[in-house]
Amino acid sequence: MPSLPLSGFKVLDLTRVLAGPMCAQILGDLGADVIKIERPATGDESRSYGPPCLEDPEGKPTDDSYFFLCANRNKRSVTVNLTTSEGQEIIRALAKVSDVMMENYKVGDLKRFGLDYESIRKINPNIVYCSITGYGQSGPYATRAGYDAVFQATTGMMSLIGHADGEPGAGPMMVPLGIIDYMTGQNAAIAVLAALHHRKAGRRQGQHIDVCLFDSAMASLSHLGQQYLESGKPRPRCGNRVMGNLPSGVYHCDDGELILMLGNNGQFARACAALGLEHLSNDPDTIGKGSDLDGDALRAIFAARLATNKVAHWLAELGAAAVPCGPVNDLAQAFADPHACARGIQVNVPHPLDESLTLIRNPLTFSATPLKEYRYPPRLGEHTQKILSSVLGYDERKIAELRRSGAI
Structure with a gap:
């Protein structure tokens, strides 16, 4: 089997919820070795974003939500307690041998633990360090938290969606998909790939990437945003009609x-x-x-x-x-559509709790390096022992001590 585009690259992923995990999943799909860092006992909080959740063979709900499953394939899970000095040392040791480090903590949070970009670059000057936040690393809202729907609202996107004024049910409308998270994850992946290329192209240096949901949402306003900037007049909501292209x-x-x-x-x-x-x-x-x-x-x-x-x-x-x-179409019709079937949109990824687990494939198609390997979203801490021993060289005694201390 030919190697994948990012084979040989190692990604240290400290992201949670959706935008960051989506970016890391894209890199994992492309062949990077993605090590997902999660909190002991609870893990990525999106694991519990349910019900509904993945069911075990007896039909009982597990602690893995569908929300988590959609953005965490092709990764290895390691549990680390970042609040402990031992846990922080594990992250630094992994960062030292990684090409990319990703995080989506609030601005300044990781500096308390010596895991911010300036601290990490001292031990690995070549690292590409990607920070994914709600509002970015600068600006008056930088320290605010936010989720996808918040950015749909604050960037004007919701004002463009919904029935026209005067019609039944008129008013701004939210897109129920994590559309801003998804776009931010894609933007972050593009930025990481560009930074890796910059590093390889004779410059041999890493850099800090600042990607946020706010910027991604504003950029997605497309021609309607451009129309407003030039005319000063926002386009009114028009529901499922298309203004200017009658009778679409x-x-x-x-x-x-x-x-x-x-x-x-x-x-x-x-x-x-x-x-x-x-x-x-x-x-x-x-x-x-x-x-x-x-x-x-x-x-x-x-x-x-x-x-x-x-x-x-x-x-x-x-x-x-x-x-x-x-x-x-509704979703049943969409997934059953002959074209969706011909394009192989669904992929079977056997999971320890569900042999018939089906995921949506990566939308990229390559002729020389096809993306055919899909590994199930990992169970919490599934790879802790293996990675600490094989990547960092920790022996069983040290790993046992870390478990007893609560560092992993």
Whole structure:
């Protein structure tokens, strides 16, 4: 089997919850040896983010939540008590032989233990040290705590999502996925890879990386953020409709819903033809993109037509006309979709408590170094003994003393 892109790199992961673990998981998927540091007895607090949780063979809930399982594969778990001098020495010893160290503690917390970047770089000048926080290492909010939904709210993202004012249920709406955590994890992984490249490209030096949820959320505002910066006018919420690309949006069919996205006049004309509404595309006043026609009136025409048949029928008609569209699936339909199956989105990763554990694969695909190895998210402290002995050279007596003292 060919080596993976990051084979040979060692990552010391002190992160918890989602953004940091997601970054470390990406690095682990790419072949890095990720050593996950967890608190003795309780571990990463996301292990207990349930119910629901993974069930044991008898159907009883375990202490591993689905939240934890989604972001911690391809890692080895070591329990270390950072509040003890012995525990701190273990972290320093591991950092000395690591390429990357990651943490997502509150700003300044690890300095108390001599585990901050300035302390670690003294023993390993080449280390890439990545700090992932809510608000970053600087600024008036640097010491504040926060979770994904907080950043969806504070960065204006929620103000853009939801039903339009005046409609039933109007108001800002939260995305229930950890979308900011996920983007922050990806941004952190990009930064780590760039820093490793910088270190390798003749410079032979590490550096401190500052990645935060706030910055990631602000950057994700994309064209709507750019629109506001230039015009000073925020885009109003519009629910499932798309402003400026009439009549894009979600439509009810006879047996479900589909989404229609028309990005140019050619797509509008082809959609009209596929729906038997050719007269609309022949009228200059009803050209879809940038039209002055009453949007509600145009959408009503499309809605009435699409309601006359089933989703599959219209997907076939619109797809044959090269019109961007898709079904509005629930999760069962999404995972069962033939394309999802063909792309191998689900991977079986046998777990000590569930031989049939299924995870979502890494979305990256390589021709020369395919990502085919998926190891189950580790049990708490599963690799403590092995790593302390094989990586640090501790003998059984020393490891036993560390256990008795509560350092591991």
